[in-house]
Amino acid sequence: MVYKIDYTDGNVLRWSVTETGVECEVDESYTPTIYVSVHGDGDFSTARTALHDHPAVVRVAVVDERVSFRYDLEQVLRVDVVDLKAVNSVARMVSKWGSPGEYRCYNVDFSREFRYCLEEGIDPLPTRELSxxxxxxxxxxxxxxxxxxxxxxxxxxxxxxxxxxxxxxxxxxxxxxxxxxxxxxxxxxxxxxxxxxxxxxxxxxxxxxxxxxxxxxxxxxxxxxxxxxxxxxxxxxxxxxxxxxxxxxxxxxxxxxxxxxxxxxxxxxxxxxSIGNILTGIQIQEARRRDVLVPWRSWRHEKFKTMRQLHDADRGGFTFAPDVGLHEDVHELDFSSLYPNIIVTRNVSPEKIRCECHAGREDVPGIGYSICDERGYLPDVLEPLIEDRDVIKAEIQATDDEDRRDELEGQSSAIKWILVSCFGYQGFSNAKFGRIECHEAINAYAREILLETKAMLEEHGWRIVHGIVDSVWVTPIEGEDQTSLSTLVSEISEEVEIRLEHEAHYDWISFVPLRDSDAGALTKYFGTVAGEDEYKYRGIECRQRSSPSSIGLHC
Structure with missing residues (x-):
């Protein structure tokens, strides 16, 4: 199986690890491909003729592709060029034609090895161990x-x-x-x-x-x-x-x-x-399975919002201000991959949010966006990763094989970083398939889930002493009966359709104030976990990277 691609002297070298060693195949006929779509007052025939006559273009063909997840198949120009350098030169030429947006290019800014694998249908995962x-x-x-x-x-x-x-x-x-x-x-x-x-x-x-x-x-x-x-x-x-x-x-x-x-x-x-670059690669794989081209420059426009919608949507995750001071018998509860699971369970996807087919519906709490009933591409991208990580984490707990544990922990960590970034990437201006409305909707759902969780906890005898985005710290309410947390965690998980997990039980925990205020710092605390001898620190000076290891005094 090919694991490395080299470009030398106009040829492509495909390196594979086999049972007998390493083999190299030379591809002398490879020509990179970009696509061009025509909009507005642009002329399809004129564009085709101009590209056909360009010295860096090998061939031009009319093919059916989707220029966006929201579009059906339409005719676009497939342009095969002589080499990698010609990809950008031809794309820049096309982008200057007509008014902005009349001629749009796709599949332009791919990295070189990734491009070859994508266009030639090659899986670059080696089938044998690499030395x-x-x-x-x-x-x-x-x-x-x-x-x-x-x-x-x-x-x-x-x-x-x-x-x-x-x-x-x-x-x-x-x-x-x-x-x-x-x-x-x-x-x-x-x-x-x-x-x-x-x-x-x-x-x-x-x-x-x-x-x-x-x-x-x-x-x-x-x-x-x-x-x-x-x-x-x-x-x-x-x-x-x-x-x-x-x-x-x-x-x-x-x-x-x-x-x-x-x-x-x-x-x-x-x-x-980068994490975003890898996530984009995963998204591109799903896009190509759906015959969707990858835009070179984003043409996503933000749909009209009322002033009220702008105000309500421009908020982050929900936080409960921590009760400054020391608290005993505190439990930390965390939602498992909250934002990725919101995307999957609520079908938050760029091409499905604020869809025309359900324009009058208000599905997203607090901001009134509609979300199409038809399954979006982003949940299909993330759900396999979430499921894989759940399986991997379960196997980590079950295995006694240290080598296997290292392998699984590496895979789990890799998935974690992709899941961590998927939410923020929806609001990134240069994201290939992002959409700011997705970013806003995910935050809105997260706020609603945390408020529902608070209500259920308080109803069953538990008081929240701190909460931030996807985690809450709770302690028993004095004088009230408490439903066991194991039962309550299961009920909340079923209610919100996202698993709530018991992360830790603290004998005591202390939330500290801000440097210049009596208000509690959201991410700074320390305490002792039940059954452990060492302190757990978060955000305070002894843990901060900016703190010096020693301080010299001059007398």
Whole structure:
């Protein structure tokens, strides 16, 4: 099964791990594909002729596709271009035709390996275990651009620049790893440049040479400036850059391979992808199963809202202000994957919310949006992930095999991060299939569920001392009889159609005030869990990453 795709000299190299080793197939005829739809005053025939005459276009055909989940099949232009560079150049040309929105492009900004797998119908999940090798180099060596020390797996290699290169090359040839884990991929150009200076034959890939796929850059997110390292490629081997891989660091190889299967993104691309990028890959797989094209630039418009709707919809999850101080005999209850389960059980999907067929209906509490009865695509994307995680968590509890437990925990963590992001991604302006009304509806349902939960708890003798979005902390109401929490948790789960779980029982817990107010801090508390000796901290200074490990005093 193909697990790595390389582009070299205009050809595609498909690398597969087989029972007899690694095989490479060369595809000399591959041509990337984009699609063009025509709207408003745009002319379909004129567009077809202009594309047909373009030197970077191989062929143009008229096909039936859906340009959105809300649309039926319609005629669009399928445009096959000569290579990857032509994808963006042709798309940019088309986007400048006519008035904005008259000519729209689809399936444009795919990553290179993912594009090939999607267009050729290839599953990039390897069917055999991948061999691995770890290579790390001290930062000082990189700064000097002269590597005389590095580690290969658990062994440190030192010597002259030529000795280090020879040892590393020999070791790579001997082990022949499928995956190279580097503490930084900047090591690749440094090693090859060192080999050129010294006149040493050097090879890290399964074929000579290396490629730079993307340059380094800086970006700003939530007021913080971040750095995105350059990305490099070696023929026939998956490169995992430890300085540029969120998912690998948060899970493990098993978790990443699970997401390879779900998203269709080969391992190397999945390793550097963001959570949103992986979620988009999973959504794209579902879109293509439904003959829906992937928009290059979003043309989603927000439907008209009254001033009252704007006011009511522009709210987040519900919170109960914590009772500041110490409380004894407190139980923490959490809804399992609340937002993803709201999407699935309430059918919240971009193409189904505020549908025309039920325009007069008010399904979403508090904001009056309608939701179509027909099943949406987003619940179909998320429900298998939720079900898989439930099965995996149950097996984790049941197994005594440590290796199997590590594998399952990696998969569970990978799913968790996708589920965590699915809600926020609906409100992201650059999301391929997001819609702000979905974001608003999910929050509205969550607020209603928490209020229903509060009412049922208080009716059965329990007082909420704190609650935030999907969690509540409760303690018995003095002088009242209490329904057992195990019974009550089951009743609430059945009522709201989402599982409520007993997370912890605290002997005592203390909610702390804000720094500049007597009001309770929503995410700061500490206490002792029943049966455990250590404290549980959340949000206070001894746990915050911004707190120094020590403080020096000058007298």
């Amino acid at each position: 691995q090798m770890q290579i790390a180099v001290p930062e000082t060596e990189l700064a000097n651009e002269r590597v005389t020390e590095l580690s290969i797996d658990d062994e440190t290699v030192t010597g002259s620049g030529e000795d280090v290169l020879t040892t590393l090359s020999d070791r790579v040839e001997s082990i022949d790893p499928d995956v190279l884990f580097l503490n930084t991929s900047d090591l690749i150009p440094v090693l090859f440049q060192q080999a050129n200076r010294l006149g040493v034959e050097f090879q890290l890939g399964r074929r000579p040479g290396w490629q730079q796929l993307a340059g380094e850059s800086t970006y700003e997110s939530y007021g913080q400036v971040g750095h995105s390292p350059a990305r490099y490629n070696l023929p026939g081997r998956v490169i995992i850059d430890g300085s540029n891989t969120f998912m690998w660091n948060q899970t493990n190889l098993d978790g990443c391979l699970y997401l390879v299967e779900q998203s269709g993104k080969p391992l190397q691309e999945l390793a550097w992808s």
